[in-house]
Amino acid sequence: ENEGPRICGLPLKYVSLVTLAVQNAALSIVMHYSRVSIPADQAYSPATAVFLNELLKGGISFIVALFRVLQASDATGRGVVGIWAAYRQVSREILSNDCWKLSIPALLYVIQNSLQFVAVSNLPVATFQVTYQMKILTTAAFSVALLRKRLTPTKWLALFFLAIGVAIVQIQSISIDANHEHKNDVGNEQSAPHYIHVMSPLKGFGAVTAACFTSGLAGVYFEMVLKGSKADLWVRNVQLSLFSLIPAALPIFWESQSPHTPMAIFSGLFQNFGGWAWATVSIQVLGGLITALVIKYSDNIMKGFATSLSIVLSFLASIVLFGFRITPSFVAGSITVLLATWMYNQPPGKELAAINKVMPS
């Protein structure tokens, strides 16, 4: 089986899936901390974060696209093109006739990235992570509807197990999270109440549910555009970011205090934008780039498995870092998630043989 390009000798397909799992775990924790650990009157603007995310991701993708043109010209030996010629070629590719196709996922992702901030600021980390996994099912549904993907009964069963596994891990991580948040409340008793970030679970759940739909639709739409033409992944990423910049800039403009002078907008933009905010944006940028690779070399459904594994990973990290105890339900849930992942990846028609091999009767 052709597994595509390799990085450091390992298939890029698997490296990107594993990296995405680690990135997802890190993002929920850092993003949550960056929002709730800071007094409300010192919070940074999520609109700035969403905008910067697109700007940086687009810039990095542009540089990668440029290098790929330079490298390709080097490999063919037909005279190495200069950086300026490469720049013109990439720009031409970006402004191609079908670039408008990216406007749809671009808008959806900006909405999703903004909803994610609402969700993460109003729910405990584990609750957010787990409810966000509903996107596995929306993604599968959109893959079937838009990409005409046919899932065998075994694959649907694997998705079902994945949801169950995640739910089992959830049951206990939520109770630990609740204790944890409660302890924080007690610790914060001395502070003035209006300084504490107040979470509103209903708002959080609403945001997470909407984000699951945009995630499924945008991801599958991007996959459809990417796999429906020969255009380079990095060029597609730049197109996506360019279209995102417009809707991402609107809230910044609205939030800025009048008069809407460039100076007023700029000074409002980076207000309270400290280390944690930059860390959140950096992890998001990394996530966007890896997501694109995962969609290209695997697909959106596989991406769902990677993020489910991230729940298991982040919980393992909590055990090591914060001394959480391993409980039977964590072990059972994790095993279910791992088994579902393995089951989903069995070649069609071979599932039974593989199951028999592992569990001889």
Ligand code: C5P
């Ligand atoms: O939660 P989900 O996996 O749907 O999130 C996808 C994330 O990846 C979004 O934040 C989106 O902005 C980003 N993305 C990207 N470039 C792509 C595809 C997704 O930055 N080509």
